[in-house]
Amino acid sequence: MKVNLSMRDMETVLLLGRVLNFRQAAAQLHLSQSALSAQILRIEEALGVRLFERTTRTVRLTAAGEVFVRQSAYVQAAFREAVDAVSGIAHAERGHVAVAAMPSLAAKLLPRVLMAFQRAHPAVTFKVFDTLSGPAFDLVRAGEVDFALTAADPEQVDLQYEAMMSDRFVLLIPKSHALARGKGPIRWADTVHLSHISMTHPSSVRQYSEWAFLQNRIRFQPLFEAERLQTIAAMVECGFGVAALPEIAASTVAHPGIVERLLTAPVTRRSIGLVTARNRTLSPAAAALLGILRAHLAERRDHTTRSR
Structure with a gap:
């Protein structure tokens, strides 16, 4: 059996089931009593069962009406929750x-x-x-x-x-290293003889480092590779080698035992x-x-x- 009822129909039954008075229900729904009676009759015919017992003096729910009102209340609550949830998502509240x-x-x-x-x-x-x-x-x-x-x-x-931002590459140097005492930028080519610690493929740091060395016709061959910035910084701090990192990455692992110098020729911006x-x-x-x-x-x- 195909039943074609709307939320408006359920709300009408719920209201009449609560007040059990056609005149009061019609007034609250802004309908005439005859229009309300016609709507209730249509709903009952669609369901194939009477929902209300009416006399000239009283209105009461039938057993089927009590079930319909109870289930309709659940549906109405679920519908309102759905509307609230969608509204919350639409307004970025949820x-x-x-x-x-x-x-x-x-x-x-x-x-x-x-x-x-x-x-x-x-x-x-x-x-x-x-x-x-x-x-x-x-x-x-x-x-x-x-x-x-x-x-x-x-x-x-x-x-x-x-693109939203960019950061330049710097060289992380152990504080005890001779290069740490220098000031100003240092060229990529001047670091080729140093023991480099680099991130593994396919990190963007590794790709940019390889590109910068290729601009000087040098193949980048790091001595040590690691996936984590903290590991690289720890290796630099203990004197294992140097590391080329973007400034933002370097700032996350800054340490008193590490000195930074800007890398140039070329100045590399990620x-x-x-x-x-x-x-x-x-x-x-x-x-x-x-x-x-x-x-x-x-x-x-x-x-x-x-x-x-």
């Missing part, structure tokens, strides 16, 4: 946001942004994938994250990339930006988080400009 970010950004940039977002949207939950650039692109492609913050990769042409799927719209919550991120980056740029 929902879930997932973001992928390079380890240095996850440690240095995101915490302040996420704190500001959580204060503005306390009911929204979020998840951060702390990962290298290669896996970050894969997470966006698979739809497991709303967006990624990572280094540019021209090979990922199926995804949208928007582009960092927003990665999104081309044909996927960000949820309101994700868009709100991105808005806070943009405002934070603009504030950082203004602060840097004033400091110079």
Whole structure:
């Protein structure tokens, strides 16, 4: 049996079932009593059962009417919850946001942004994938994250990339090393004889380092490879070697036993930006988080400009 009833029909039955008075129910529904009677009759005919017993003086629910009213109340509550939930998501009051970010950004940039977002949207939950650039692109492609913050990769042409910031490469040197006593920039080519500690493939740090050495017709051959910045910094601090890292990454592992010097010839800038799927719209919550991120980056740029 196909029954065609609306939420309006259920609300009418619920109201009449509560007041058990056609005149009062009609007034609250802004209907005439005859129109209300016709609507109730139509509902009963659609269901194939009487919901109300009526006399000239009384109105009462039948057994079927009691069941219908009880179940309709559940449906109405569930409908309102659904509307509230969708409204909350539409206004970024509820929902879930997932973001992928390079380890240095996850440690240095995101915490302040996420704190500001959580204060503005306390009911929204979020998840951060702390990962290298290669896996970050894969997470966006698979739809497991709303967006990624990572280094540019021209090979990922199926995804949208928007540059948001850049940072220069510096050389991390043990404080006891002779180069640590020098001032000013140091050329990439002048570090070729040193023991280099580098991140593994497919990290963007490794790719940029290899590119910088190739500009000097030198093949980059690090002595030691590691996946974690903390491991690289510990190796540098104990005197194992030097490491070329972007400034943001270097700042996350700063240590009194390590000295930084800017690398030049060429000055190498790593582009960092927003990665999104081309044909996927960000949820309101994700868009709100991105808005806070943009405002934070603009504030950082203004602060840097004033400091110079």
